[in-house]
Amino acid sequence: MRVLGIDPGLRSTGWGLVDVQGSKLRHVANGQCQTLPGPLAGRLLTLFDGLSEVIERYEPSHAAVEQTFVNRDGAGTLKLGQARGIAMLVPAKYRLEVGEYAPNAVKKAVVGVGHADKRQVEHMVSLQLPGAQLVGPDATDALAIAICHAHHIQAGHHFQAALQRASG
Numbered sequence: 001m002r003v004l005g006i007d008p009g010l011r012s013t014g015w016g017l018v019d020v021q022g023s024k025l026r027h028v029a030n031g032q033c034q035t036l037p038g039p040l041a042g043r044l045l046t047l048f049d050g051l052s053e054v055i056e057r058y059e060p061s062h063a064a065v066e067q068t069f070v071n072r073d074g075a076g077t078l079k080l081g082q083a084r085g086i087a088m089l090v091p092a093k094y095r096l097e098v099g100e101y102a103p104n105a106v107k108k109a110v111v112g113v114g115h116a117d118k119r120q121v122e123h124m125v126s127l128q129l130p131g132a133q134l135v136g137p138d139a140t141d142a143l144a145i146a147i148c149h150a151h152h153i154q155a156g157h158h159f160q161a162a163l164q165r166a167s168g
Contacts, residue, residue, distance in 0.1 A: 004060035005146030008087040014138025027132035063091035064099035064149035109148035
């Protein structure tokens with residue numbers, strides 16, 4: 001199983017891929033799709049093209065996106081929501097189901113604490129993916145999202161197996 005995590009942002013959308021084999025995680029790649037200032041439509045197209053290239057190159061089997069953090073700046077929140085829409089659309093275009101996770105759920109899954117800071121998340125991602133060269137904070141967050149989704153999928157598989165044993 002190969003999981004793509006996406007941390008949406010209009011200036012920089014982070015992405016990270018992990019392979020999952022049993023309980024082991026292995027870093028595949030991570031990066032950032034960055035946009036230049038300019039018209040919104042062009043920036044969204046840049047994100048679309050960048051994420052499409054990632055999916056075509058690495059062929060993930062699963063994808064997950066962080067839910068939007070709503071802040072006091074309404075216009076900024078709307079723009080972030082549009083970037084998040086692209087982050088959900090691209091995997092859907094490639095027939096991937098897209099998991100969605102609140103930032104606190106991601107932190108809790110990776111660090112064990114829902115209100116962990118960026119340094120703690122980076123440290124735990126590095127511990128769980130030894131040797132990974134983290135491209136930047138958005139890519140690190142994307143890897144954390146991928147790890148969270150991998151744990152969620154594994155827990156679901158364990159639950160289904162337990163149900164089958166109980167009914168069989």
